[in-house]
Amino acid sequence: xxxxxxxxxxxxxxxxxxxxxxxxxxxxxxxxxxxxxxxxxxxxxxxxxxxxxxxxxxxxxxxxxxxxxxxxxxxxxxxxxxxxxxxxxxxxxxxxxxxxxxxxxxxxxxxxxxxxxxxxxxxxxxxxxxxxxxxxxxxxxxxxxxxxxxxxxxxxxxxxxxxxxxxxxxxxxxxxxxxxxxxxxxxxxxxxxxxxxxxxxxxxxxxx
Numbered sequence: 001x002x003x004x005x006x007x008x009x010x011x012x013x014x015x016x017x018x019x020x021x022x023x024x025x026x027x028x029x030x031x032x033x034x035x036x037x038x039x040x041x042x043x044x045x046x047x048x049x050x051x052x053x054x055x056x057x058x059x060x061x062x063x064x065x066x067x068x069x070x071x072x073x074x075x076x077x078x079x080x081x082x083x084x085x086x087x088x089x090x091x092x093x094x095x096x097x098x099x100x101x102x103x104x105x106x107x108x109x110x111x112x113x114x115x116x117x118x119x120x121x122x123x124x125x126x127x128x129x130x131x132x133x134x135x136x137x138x139x140x141x142x143x144x145x146x147x148x149x150x151x152x153x154x155x156x157x158x159x160x161x162x163x164x165x166x167x168x169x170x171x172x173x174x175x176x177x178x179x180x181x182x183x184x185x186x187x188x189x190x191x192x193x194x195x196x197x198x199x200x201x202x203x204x205x206x207x208x
Contacts, residue, residue, distance in 0.1 A: 003069065003079045004205065005099035007092055007122075009115040011085040013105045014140040016042045017174050019082040021198045022103075022205070024183035027056040030077035035061035035068050037091035038084045049181030056080075065094035087122045096126035101208050102133060105140040106156065113155055120161045134208045137163045138201060141170040162208070166201040168194075 006019040020043060023034040034056050036043035047058040057076070061068035065081065073079050081099060083092040096102060102123060106116045116137065123135045137156065144167075156163055168174075173191045177184050184191035184198060 001073060001077055001079065002101065002206065003073070003081070003099040004101045004103060005081040005083055005092075005095040006103050006105070007083045007087070007095065007119065008085045008105060009087050009118050009122075010112065013085070013107050013112060014168070014174070015085065015105050016046075016082050017178055018103070018105050018138065018140065018168070019043065019080055020046060020178065021174070021183045021185075021194075022202055023056040023058075023078075023080045025185050025195070025198055025202060026078045026080075027054065028185070031075070032056040032078040032080065033072050033076040034058045035065070035072070035079065035081045037061040037065050037068075037081050037095060039091075040084070043082045046178060046181060062091065065091050066098060069098050087118060092122075093126075096122065096133065097130050099130075100132070100134065101205060102126075102135040103138055103205060104135060104161065105138045107140055108142050108156075110155075113159075116156075116159065116161075120159055123161060135161050136205060136208050137161050139163065139167040142167045143170050164201060164204045166197060166204055168197050168201070 006015045008015050023032050026032040039062050081095045083095050104119050106112045127133050171194050173194050177187050184194035
């Protein structure tokens with residue numbers, strides 16, 4: 001079983017959207033649970049909109065990540081944790097001690113790269129208690145034709161944390177699917193390209 005935590009050092013990077021889509025697509029082939037450890041409760045709000053039994057099981061973990069992991073880990077093949085956008089939060093620190101893989105979404109902007117430096121440092125600190133912890137940066141909402149994105153890609157490659165080969169482009173369907181209580185894979189043809197991106201990323205995450 002893999003425990004995958006989605007962490008970040010600032011909001012608005014698409015962390016929850018990524019966690020939802022990966023959890024939903026993993027659940028298509030293996031039992032998958034998603035723990036909402038973010039006090040904002042965005043994943044739980046999305047769960048209230050779900051009208052399909054094929055969706056992953058979603059549980060509240062804001063009151064104790066370790067307790068929630070212990071409770072649900074034996075009932076699932078993949079256990080995902082959506083953490084708050086603060087590195088020093090109790091929930092994020094607990095997740096880093098328990099997870100196998102930390103997935104770190106980062107936007108192609110200088111501010112996000114600077115915030116990610118602190119994430120890399122937190123990963124290294126967490127390895128003192130969780131030495132097998134792996135990490136993967138995921139470039140999200142990329143606009144590949146812009147000069148800024150190209151410059152940021154070069155800058156991110158200089159960081160110590162591995163960067164996923166799969167990048168997620170800026171696509172309206174990522175936001176619209178959440179509003180409909182779905183994942184991109186359930187949006188039909190408009191979501192096909194995005195679903196392919198997520199599938200490619202899942203392969204990388206599980207192979208990290």
